[in-house]
Amino acid sequence: MSEMKDTMQVYHATPGGRLTGTIRVPGDKSISHRSIMLGALAEGVTEVTGFLEGEDALATMNVFRALGVQIEGPEQGRVTIHGVGLHGLKAPDMALDCGNSGTSMRLLAGLLAAQPFDCTLTGDASLTQRPMARVADPLRLMGARLETAAGGRPPLKIYGTPELHGLTYTLPMASAQVKSALLLAGLYAQGETVITEPEVTRDHTERMFEGFGVPVRREGRTIRVTGGHGLHATPIEVPGDISSAAFFLVGACISPGSDLRLQSVGVNPTRTGILDVLRLMGANLEIERSWIAGGEPLADLRVRATPLRGITIPTELVPLAIDEFPALFIAAACAEGRTILRGAAELRVKESDRIQVMADGLKALGIYTEVLPDGLIIEGGQGFGSGTVESHGDHRIAMSFSMAALCAQGPIEIRDCANVATSFPGFVSLACAAGLNLNAS
């Protein structure tokens, strides 16, 4: 899959425009991955609606097909998973390709470590550079046997070990992927698995465990699950992805005259750091309607353009907005005054080094920044010039710089954009429908 990708796709963004009307962004990527994983392990048939038909979630789906799970769809966001039960997965006859998706590889590492067969997890050039020791090390403490390539990188060779035991573990970094890998392994482990996180991170795994009938005890930043509970199929309604909404929220804030509504966006409080940061910057954001579906909160949002001011981003918001910083840096560049981000070293180990790659792109457009080991200082209010930005194959970098064109003085060219399809299929047409002047070649 990944080898065949057109890495030369270029976005051409013409300056100006404003964002108006009502849009709906594609389904949440984190929840889509988990719906396939838990649906596959459940007894019974799980019906999913609103599934993200992006390459990352499809990679997870294809892995489970290779593990012998019958899955129908996706067909307009509908997926039907014929669960095989906790012990029904089959040995794959090839390496399992996670493509560009860190979530797939890390969560699968936990789930597959406990199976009675061996397998190998591989990925594309970007994923192959990302750290896997963060999951392999604690899984080994549970009795798992895994081998990484040099430097703790993929591919990940897993020697299945059905006799895992529970673990009490404090995560060294705020990572929902590591937490989730250990909770998935904990489904199979003898006894209790007790995970404490240094800061609260997205809790979709915990919520979905509860939805599938697995008891989870949560006290502050500690989560407990006991092995051996079966999962029972349950319908899943995937909300719109707030991480995809983020580009439009920022775009509407920074382009005068914008007034945009976003329908059915997931607003789980472990994901709404973007709303808090934008509000602290002075954004005009409204929640027009809110409700709960399948254990996850949703809302219709309205955002109107307003002048933003630079802020020091509270560090407790960092894990709650971790994927939104590329978009927030664009907002910061348009804000009056300086924005300071610290405590975000995790940004350096995403699909690209998002601190350095964003700083380079901002520089190419005439914005002054100071790169910190764990963050970035951005001098706002200088206005974007025109120029060429390298996205380094990182979907969120490509989409963020597309929004910069809304208040740039000249055209912006963004290179290496094909991976936008990993999280946001249809981004260019939705962005154009909302008012951006963007085309891909």
Ligand SMILES: O=C(O)C1=C[C@@H](OP(=O)(O)O)[C@@H](O)[C@H](O)C1
């Ligand atoms: O659990 C998840 O679905 C995710 C967790 C985060 O990664 P980390 O756990 O590495 O912070 C996030 O960046 C990623 O996009 C999705």
Ligand SMILES: C=C(OP(=O)(O)O)C(=O)O
């Ligand atoms: C970091 C991301 O995803 P993953 O870790 O799953 O590749 C992301 O989508 O921003």
